[in-house]
Amino acid sequence: MTKDAILKVEHLSMKFGGLMAINDCSFEARRGEITALIGPNGAGKTTVFNCITGFYKPTMGMITLKQRSGKEFLLERLADFEITKKAKVARTFQNIRLFSGLTVLENLLVAQHNDLMRASGYTVLGLLGLPGYRKAAAEAIEKARYWLEKADLIERADDPAGDLSYGAQRRLEIARAMCTGPELLCLDEPAAGLNPKESLALNTLLNGIRDDNGTSIMLIEHDMSVVMEISDHVVVLEYGKKISDGTPEHVKNDPKVIAAYLGVEDEELEEAISDVEAVAGGEH
Numbered sequence: 001m002t003k004d005a006i007l008k009v010e011h012l013s014m015k016f017g018g019l020m021a022i023n024d025c026s027f028e029a030r031r032g033e034i035t036a037l038i039g040p041n042g043a044g045k046t047t048v049f050n051c052i053t054g055f056y057k058p059t060m061g062m063i064t065l066k067q068r069s070g071k072e073f074l075l076e077r078l079a080d081f082e083i084t085k086k087a088k089v090a091r092t093f094q095n096i097r098l099f100s101g102l103t104v105l106e107n108l109l110v111a112q113h114n115d116l117m118r119a120s121g122y123t124v125l126g127l128l129g130l131p132g133y134r135k136a137a138a139e140a141i142e143k144a145r146y147w148l149e150k151a152d153l154i155e156r157a158d159d160p161a162g163d164l165s166y167g168a169q170r171r172l173e174i175a176r177a178m179c180t181g182p183e184l185l186c187l188d189e190p191a192a193g194l195n196p197k198e199s200l201a202l203n204t205l206l207n208g209i210r211d212d213n214g215t216s217i218m219l220i221e222h223d224m225s226v227v228m229e230i231s232d233h234v235v236v237l238e239y240g241k242k243i244s245d246g247t248p249e250h251v252k253n254d255p256k257v258i259a260a261y262l263g264v265e266d267e268e269l270e271e272a273i274s275d276v277e278a279v280a281g282g283e284h
């Protein structure tokens with residue numbers, strides 16, 4: 001693993017019956033950066049995410065997460081709850097999964113349930129009397145308040161989560177994931193369905209998480225304006241294989257990526273690449 005990589009995916013393959021959804025895919029995500037995983041529909045982005053977060057066990061390959069402390073975890077060998085708890089990887093899903101009947105604040109406190117239970121010593125007496133529990137409860141509220149501020153949701157703390165606008169619910173999900181103290185935050189299409197104002201608020205939140213908290217972020221995203229604006233590094237998949245990897249600028253101008261997004265078949269690829277190169281050459 002290179003010095004500053006938080007995640008290293010090596011020769012990852014995932015087979016569903018006869019379908020090779022991921023085929024010998026390798027890439028790294030660097031610490032303190034926003035890495036975007038992009039590609040046409042069915043390219044395998046969600047499958048890669050599901051392998052990283054333990055929802056699927058890969059058919060082959062290694063996924064190594066290295067924490068700030070230097071401690072390494074082989075994610076493909078851990079159960080999904082251990083990936084969250086021990087390796088400190090948090091995720092959100094394409095569909096919003098909040099407790100819509102609970103308030104915004106309660107959603108953030110529920111996320112810290114494990115810490116609170118540990119502080120209680122797992123006894124009712126602990127809940128009622130232990131100073132350790134009272135301290136943990138105060139810290140949980142403080143952490144929730146911090147993330148409500150960051151997500152621009154402090155005014156809505158006591159409202160049911162289900163009453164929030166779609167964009168605010170997305171930010172609440174991210175705030176909730178951050179309350180678990182992750183080293184790597186994985187976001188599955190965070191900008192899907194957002195209007196331009198909500199998209200801007202999302203960008204502000206994600207930039208803050210990277211710059212102020214130093215948390216590394218991996219995201220799957222279809223909205224290219226979001227990808228180009230906030231990513232430090234982009235990995236492009238097509239038919240389960242990596243076809244490009246680099247800065248947003250590099251990837252945007254990569255003829256293979258352009259061809260993939262135009263839906264060009266393999267046999268036409270060389271022709272498409274030379275066409276694109278000719279156009280690009282003509283622009284200089």
Ligand SMILES: Nc1ncnc2c1ncn2[C@@H]1O[C@H](COP(=O)(O)OP(=O)(O)OP(=O)(O)O)[C@@H](O)[C@H]1O
Binds near residue numbers: 045
């Ligand atoms: N559990 C599964 N069982 C069988 N096939 C699956 C399963 N999950 C994904 N696939 C297949 O694997 C391929 C990759 O799917 P995946 O959802 O990872 O792509 P994606 O890039 O996330 O697509 P999208 O952008 O549409 O969400 C697709 O052909 C899909 O049908």
